[in-house]
Amino acid sequence: GDSVTQMEGPVTLSEEAFLTINCTYTATGYPSLFWYVQYPGEGLQLLLKATKADDKGSNKGFEATYRKETTSFHLEKGSVQVSDSAVYFCALSLITSYDKVIFGPGTSLSVIP
């Protein structure tokens, strides 16, 4: 069935380190892909998105490229900050009998000074 797989956390990085969070998906058809971020005690917020193959989503220094050939949407940031500490969710959306959004399990990131 349709699914999203993310690298397991928690991930702990020092400030200014390079970040990669891997995300791969399985889906029938052509999904849109999303990264959401959840800060402690808050709801999810859209971080970036891509709606077709080779699209690059970017926001707040984060980037992810929709790779259809490898069914991946890896999240990257060149230099993380303490304020980036959060849980990151990869997700896809599909047209089925309803507008279905499938979330990955989330990857917790802690950035230490």
Added chain:
Amino acid sequence: NAGVTQTPKFRILKIGQSMTLQCTQDMNHNYMYWYRQDPGMGLKLIYYSVGAGITDKGEVPNGYNVSRSTTEDFPLRLELAAPSQTSVYFCASSSSATGRLTLGETQYFGPGTRLLVL
């Protein structure tokens, strides 16, 4: 802008009790959703609505009910609380002229309701 608001923030229920989780959005969005988030898991869709008067089941609807009498409100009802319903509940909304999220429309989430059933 209030966005999506949820009440209460936290609640403890005894097995067999009932309660309603409230969700309101002020963005005039047509689509609204209820998700549950269990520890270490992604969000699972409980129910969704594409407009006032129209609701439908998601992936995990058992034990829940919803109604959508207005565009703004989408309450979630638990009739007989069970320990398996201990979770964090998120309401979300989205707006799409086509009604299709595959065009990249964003879902806006409320802050969540943490529910503990003992």
